[in-house]
Amino acid sequence: MRLLDIMSRNVKTITSDESADEAFSQMKAGKFHHLVVVDDRKHVVGVVSDRDLGGRGGAAARRNQTVADVMTAEPATAGPEMTVREAANLLRGRSIGCLPIVEKNRVVGIITTTDMLAIIGHGGMIAPGGSGRSVWKPTHREDRFPHVASAQR
Secondary structure (H helix, E strand, O other): OEHHHHOEOOOOEEEOOOEHHHHHHHHHHHOOOEEEEEOOOOOEEEEEEOOOOOOOOOHHHHOOOEHHHHOEEOOOOEOOOOEHHHHHHHHHHHOOOEEEEEEOOEEEEEEEHHHHHHHHHOOOEEOOOOOOOOOOEEOOOOOOOHHHHHHHO
């Protein structure tokens, strides 16, 4: 399975000159944990997580800070054709929580460790019978991954 099959396409972005408080407010309101930081051409320049922003108790840490001050610059990224296995190894190997999916230098999706665990835990994954290949397929459709559900129909 490729990342394009499971990535979230509704990527929340922010610019590096926004305040850290604004980034945290967006995460809290949207109930997500990562924002992709983009420049004026929509190219990925960083990632900021709620942990980078100090979490719920981090108001003092965010005060007078911009996203640029706290983000991870030049983050690891992936292409939509990368396999789930390759992405999992990249996430685990770098101890990171998300991978922006980039195509032609622009962000087109995102995958998080939570997304990967959800598709494995809720949807289940099985190896195709008799193929001998290590390609895995989701066994159930999930509202959280509508593009996977529609691809299986």
